Amino acid sequence: MPRHNFSAKVKRQAHERSGGHCEAVGEVYGLPPGQRCNAALAGKRVEIDHYPIPATDEGSDVLENAVACCTKCHGHKTATYDVPMQAKGKRVATRHLGISQPGTLPGARIKYSRARGVWVDRATGQIVEAPQQ
Structure with missing residues (x-):
């Protein structure tokens, strides 16, 4: 599946919107429901995550789908949400083709x-x- 990456402009806009703090919210990022991380991003690596629309979906590369995250929150979501969902998608597609x-x-x-x-x-x-x- 093709991946729809954010443009440099969208990444800059997401980082500016964040006010220098992690925008990750809720369970998908390993936080209590509705809670925002708010970790300081100044001087640290900022990762721009695709959420709620996955990077493989058309239209996922817009500012409204960009979340400026700390590495901890982004890593949690990748390991516990993104990777399992991608694996399930592959299994469903394989089953649909009749491959056992x-x-x-x-x-x-x-x-x-x-x-x-x-x-x-x-x-x-x-x-x-x-x-x-």
């Missing part, structure tokens, strides 16, 4: 368990006979 995980049969309830060396019914966890392919 190794050791599974598309649409089947059974899966091959490498650890146990047997086929297992996903719903019950019971060992079943190898499927006819």
